[in-house]
Amino acid sequence: MRIFVTGASGFVGKAVVKELIDAGHQVIGLARSTEAATVVMSLGAEVHIGTIDQPESLWHVAASADAVIHTAFNHDFSRFKENCENDRRVIEVLADALSETTRPLVVTSALGILPRGQLVTEQTLPQTGSLAHPRAASEEAADAAAKRGVHTSVIRLPPSVHGEGDHAFVPMLIHIARQKGLSVYAGAGQNNWPAVHLLDAARLFRLVVEKGCMGARYHAVAEAGIPFVKIAEVIGRKLDLPVISKSAEEAAEHFGWFAHFAAMDILASSENTQEHLGWRPTQIGLIADIEGPSYSDT
Numbered sequence: 001m002r003i004f005v006t007g008a009s010g011f012v013g014k015a016v017v018k019e020l021i022d023a024g025h026q027v028i029g030l031a032r033s034t035e036a037a038t039v040v041m042s043l044g045a046e047v048h049i050g051t052i053d054q055p056e057s058l059w060h061v062a063a064s065a066d067a068v069i070h071t072a073f074n075h076d077f078s079r080f081k082e083n084c085e086n087d088r089r090v091i092e093v094l095a096d097a098l099s100e101t102t103r104p105l106v107v108t109s110a111l112g113i114l115p116r117g118q119l120v121t122e123q124t125l126p127q128t129g130s131l132a133h134p135r136a137a138s139e140e141a142a143d144a145a146a147k148r149g150v151h152t153s154v155i156r157l158p159p160s161v162h163g164e165g166d167h168a169f170v171p172m173l174i175h176i177a178r179q180k181g182l183s184v185y186a187g188a189g190q191n192n193w194p195a196v197h198l199l200d201a202a203r204l205f206r207l208v209v210e211k212g213c214m215g216a217r218y219h220a221v222a223e224a225g226i227p228f229v230k231i232a233e234v235i236g237r238k239l240d241l242p243v244i245s246k247s248a249e250e251a252a253e254h255f256g257w258f259a260h261f262a263a264m265d266i267l268a269s270s271e272n273t274q275e276h277l278g279w280r281p282t283q284i285g286l287i288a289d290i291e292g293p294s295y296s297d298t
Helices: 011-022 034-042 055-063 077-098 134-147 169-180 198-211 228-239 248-262 271-277 286-291
Strands: 002-006 026-031 046-049 067-070 105-110 152-157 160-162 183-186 192-197 217-219 223-227 243-246
Touching: 002 011, 002 055, 011 026, 011 198, 026 034, 026 055, 034 046, 055 077, 067 077, 067 198, 077 105, 077 134, 105 134, 105 198, 134 152, 152 198, 160 169, 160 198, 160 286, 169 183, 169 228, 169 248, 169 286, 183 228, 183 248, 192 198, 192 228, 192 286, 198 271, 217 271, 223 228, 223 286, 228 243, 228 286, 243 248
Parallel strands: 002 026, 002 067, 026 046, 067 105, 105 152, 152 217, 160 192, 183 243
Antiparallel strands: 192 223
């Protein structure tokens, strides 16, 4: 297949592009700059210069592809809600480009939009009304497209997609621990973070674009839930720093703007994903990965 990938120069996108090309697919990667275009070309993909900030510019390239994988997202948390609504518009444009065809559109979402305090599965739906998460806009757009007959499916990523080149949540925790001189968890530290290795996640994207079902949700979850205290402990060992429990209020002050993410408590299953697609995570787990070379220069 000839597959258009947004976010092709990003952490997840690069791995998806490589996975697709290694499996024999042709890839067109979205790049917003000369630097990003160089990265995409180095992976063996064609380049489409454009940006998700101008969704309409993506219509023609999406319409010319056999499938679209949408991994791009603006992670500027100072304008998070605005970025979520823009993602809705991007998905609407991509879906319009694929309408009246059977060509698949794979949308990226996040486990963090789901209700807390329960085991969440692929069938669990985001909260609605006043409890609705802004990031749920992506799944709402995917659902609306599927109802119109567009072959849309969703992959939910966990809080930690880890591996070489990670610059997201785990590196942020390492940075805060190094800056503050200690590694912190709240209370007993039993809030859970699901996780998946980057390469396992990339393989799931390929499987979904090849044989995913219209309207389905898939969970890129290799580890259902790692107690946050274990993450704090391995960071403390790695940096040779004290590992300290703080109250919820003290932890919130310690983590600052990142406190919401540090307090996430999600237990997630990927049983249906594994059963329906034959996806089996094979890469190293999060704790061992943090201890290894992938995070040595973080």
